[in-house]
Amino acid sequence: MVRVQFAALCGAFVFASGGGAFAADHVVTMKGAAHSPEMVTAAVGDTVRFVNDDDQNHAVFVPTAGFALDLGKQEPGQEKSYVLGKAGTFTVECVFHSNMMTTVEVK
Numbered sequence: 001m002v003r004v005q006f007a008a009l010c011g012a013f014v015f016a017s018g019g020g021a022f023a024a025d026h027v028v029t030m031k032g033a034a035h036s037p038e039m040v041t042a043a044v045g046d047t048v049r050f051v052n053d054d055d056q057n058h059a060v061f062v063p064t065a066g067f068a069l070d071l072g073k074q075e076p077g078q079e080k081s082y083v084l085g086k087a088g089t090f091t092v093e094c095v096f097h098s099n100m101m102t103t104v105e106v107k
């Protein structure tokens with residue numbers, strides 16, 4: 001019960017710091033050496049959560065100019081988050097599997 005209340009307080013803080021907008025969570029999973037979904041439409045301030053629910057290592061890497069990002073290797077069961085800081089469209093790749101790709105459009 002204490003944990004639930006704590007999470008609620010944290011959520012309220014995020015909303016307050018986002019200039020009144022409600023920040024959303026977008027989950028991208030990595031099962032079967034494939035990203036799902038392959039297209040994410042989000043808003044500035046939203047969070048993308050990359051979840052490796054596969055049985056092998058993956059990685060989050062963004063080569064798009066202006067959005068370059070390297071969250072590094074993710075082992076099975078690991079999760080990493082990224083807060084979207086500005087509008088635009090970028091591609092998320094996995095350095096180990098060239099066919100793994102998600103396009104993120106930030107409005």
Ligand SMILES: [Cu+2]
Pocket residue numbers: 033057058059094095096097100
């Ligand atoms: Cu991969």
